[in-house]
Amino acid sequence: MATNALSGKHVLVTRAKDQAEPFINQIEEAGGISHIIPLLLFQPVKSDQLEKAITYINEFDWLVFTSANGVRFFLEEFKKRHLPSSLKARIAVVGEKTEAVLDEYGLKADLLPDRYVAEDLAVTLTTHITAGEKILMPRGNLGRTLLPKELEKAGIEVSDLTIYETVCPPEAKDQFRAFIKSGQAIDVITFTSSSAVRHFAQVLLELRIEEPFKDAKIACIGPIAEKTATEYHLNVDITASTYTIEGLIEAIITYYKEAKKV
Structure with a gap:
């Protein structure tokens, strides 16, 4: 994927640590900057x-x-x-x-x-x-x-x-706390499963934080993850029509391309 469509965009990856690399590679190939906090452990x-x-x-x-x-x-x-x-x-x-x-x-x-x-x-x-x-x-x-x-x-x-x-990985809570304390802004939070959404909500509840990334867009891999995100009162901005990480990246890129036209 040779494009700079995500140039300068900071993308939060919540996939399991041993499954995140292909997703991170595609984000960076599109010019994005990836940050990983795994919210899944199998x-x-x-x-x-x-x-x-x-x-x-x-x-x-x-x-x-x-x-x-x-x-x-x-x-x-x-x-x-x-x-x-x-x-x-x-x-x-x-x-x-x-x-x-x-x-x-x-x-x-x-x-x-x-x-x-x-x-x-x-x-x-x-x-x-x-x-x-x-x-x-x-x-x-x-x-x-x-x-x-x-x-x-x-x-x-x-x-x-x-x-x-x-x-939910036991270290996720401390990783989130440290990341939020760093002040790093996030443009897109990605969810590739309903479980990641649930664990995200669980960690924020335990940290007593409601909106850690106020201006971030929420991107879901498909309608099932989107439905779960909505149940947790997250406003989903991007949903992939092809339910793969490639489809999710394409959906994020399309979102920003359309935003530039406005």
């Missing part, structure tokens, strides 16, 4: 249900992944006992980023919705899966209930398996 969840799912994996007709983290956490556990290539179940993913991580394990997605949200994945799955088939859905503890509920309505058996949990 931790594996070990359980008897996970052990049972891996032991009886061939009883499932489909594996459904709703996030890249779901792929990583599940397949890393699976690799300890089997080769990923031994999976016989067909695989559905929510979007291209999740598909890309799947590819890292030498696996291909059999099903991908046109839009990268649970609503579209539910519709796509119900048109490709027949009643009586069994689905294993490895995902995070904060996953939306819409997808398994819609599939169960269609007579599809769903094993909803929590394999990781999303928490």
Whole structure:
């Protein structure tokens, strides 16, 4: 992305630390100045249900992944006992980023919705899966209930398996306090998930700060994060129409290009 559309703009990145680099690179390629305060930390969840799912994996007709983290956490556990290539179940993913991580394990997605949200994945799955088939859905503890509920309505058996949990990093509060104390202005606050929005609100509440970046624009990766931000009384200025970090960067750039025309 060779452009200076974000030249001089200070952008706050709230993604998990180990996932932020590609986003930061794109901000800086567009001329922006990035600041990172991770508001997400992902931790594996070990359980008897996970052990049972891996032991009886061939009883499932489909594996459904709703996030890249779901792929990583599940397949890393699976690799300890089997080769990923031994999976016989067909695989559905929510979007291209999740598909890309799947590819890292030498696996291909059999099903991908046109839009990268649970609503579209539910519709796509119900048109490709027949009643009586069994689905294993490895995902995070904060996953939306819409997808398994819609599939169960269609007579599809769903094993909803929590394999990781999303928490607010313990250092986030001190990082925010120090950053606010520095007086650095922020032009855009970015949220790539509803969890990041919730943790942002949680940290500000604990710090007893209402508007730390009064003039900052709020940018969300898609309508779900936007809805959560609105619920926390944040005024969302930018929402990506393609629900990826590339789509979010493009939306921010478009916003500032349009602003210059006014």
